[in-house]
Amino acid sequence: MMSDGGRSPEIGANDGDRMDWGFEKEERKRLPVPVVSVGNLTWGGNGKTPMVEFIALWFSKAGISPLILTRGYAGEDEAKMLQRHLHGVSAKIGIGANRAATAACFFERYGFMDPRSSVCLEKLCHDQRVETGSNLDKISAVIMDDGMQHWSLCRNLEIVMVNGMMPWGNSQLLPLGPLREPLTALGRADVAVIHHADLVSNKDLKDIELRMQAVKETLPVFFTRLVPSHFFEVENHYSKLPLRVVCNMVVLCVSAIGFSNAFVQGIEKDIEMTRERLRKLHDEFGAKPIVVVTEKDYDRDPIILKELAPFKVLVLCSQLQIMPSRGRTEECFKKLLKEILEIKLSERYAQVRVAPDELTCVQWCICRRVRLLHNGSYSTEEPPLSKGDQKSMVNSL
Known part of the structure; x- marks a missing residue:
């Protein structure tokens, strides 16, 4: 469960x-x-x-x-x-x-x-x-x-x-x-x-x-x-470290995103080169560098990244964020998805196409949002849609 x-x-x-x-x-x-x-x-x-x-x-x-x-x-x-x-x-x-x-x-x-x-x-x-x-x-x-x-x-x-x-x-x-x-x-x-x-x-x-x-x-x-959210250590992928852990630290970013086989073979060849680079950074700055990789790099071969010990390897995690633009906010995105799902499901179970003059409040809301999105505005002063516009918009959903 x-x-x-x-x-x-x-x-x-x-x-x-x-x-x-x-x-x-x-x-x-x-x-x-x-x-x-x-x-x-x-x-x-x-x-x-x-x-x-x-x-x-x-x-x-x-x-x-x-x-x-x-x-x-x-x-x-x-x-x-x-x-x-x-x-x-x-x-x-x-x-x-x-x-x-x-x-x-x-x-x-x-x-x-x-x-x-x-x-x-x-x-x-x-x-x-x-x-x-x-x-x-x-x-x-x-x-x-x-x-x-x-x-x-x-x-x-x-x-x-x-x-x-x-x-x-x-x-x-x-x-x-x-x-x-x-x-x-x-x-x-x-x-x-x-x-x-x-x-x-x-x-x-x-x-x-x-x-x-x-x-x-x-x-x-x-x-x-994509917005960075936190790091985790390669030894414990459920650990959550704040982004500030790399402040004032020497950081080496390593990435080889691509086909998984190419990544594994490539990093096996380059692992000694990476170690040498880390040693040089250590000598130059007098502090042990931190290696930062992407989650995709980690998932392609999490074991081989442990070969960089004793240097610490952190994996950067990111999350998707809706960017507000001309009224297109996260709240608007969620409401629109919900409303489209509602109209699609209502049509599925009713097994009929809704006539333009029989639009429900939800369907009106979808048509209105689509039109306002297209115009780049969410002003409540928008004029009502004609029946022709209603029909074309509803049938396109």
Whole structure:
């Protein structure tokens, strides 16, 4: 059982892994709980896993127990990082390319909350957990890490992450470029997030936003960055050291992020070179240097980093942060996700398309937020939408 009592997120794997490309829509499997997909169109640096962690922490704090589904490739370093960061919360992590089968195993073991009979989404409005007892262990939502190209599962909310520093590369599809799909795939997204926005000029951010909204005019766009949170020691990955521990210290930053095999082989060759560099720093400054590595470096081979003893090796941890921009705050982001989930789920169970003149308050709120996001303002003086605008906006969600 999972609870608040300082326990790790549950991790499981499924043996029925297989590629899921080419699934027709009617062949997709539908899970009994809301599904949030976090994906991208290009390889690397898009912030998918930090966004998954952000949503999982938000859900858990609200009393919603999420199941994170991840493929587990690249040495499962994303799953390892999620396990550390979600230690002590009600999140569970399922590893396997066949995510429907993986989810089924967890539903059988823990059970699930029926969104039609629970107040699952209503909890997202509260800052404090409102669920206690055994229900907290039941799975109330699924979050798919790297889910955009995973065709075999239906999803209720599609979030696409974009690397602001290199959004489209050379705009070519693999293997000629970094694109996993054409940019027209942005039409499937409910929300877009430009990551590393703090490292990009306002002009470039605007250009990226305009290019995405040229594909889907009503696409809401938010901005995120990674913020350092703490260090941990390689000998104890559950230790939490404040950032100030490196103040007035000699620090050597070492990073070799890339393919896991290349990292392991490369650091084996370079470990003696790193030791020599540390000795020179020690002699030059008269103090023993501290080595700082990224979490991905650590997860690729945590054992070999211990070879740097007697020098202390710290691992830098970071968390995703929504950057306020033109009214697009963290609170706005969460409210928009909740409202989109509500309308998608209501349509799923009603099995009908809502007519524009029968919009609920929630649907009106979504249309209004999308329009105000597009205009870069949240002024309450915005004029009401015409029925034509209502229809186009609702049908695009």
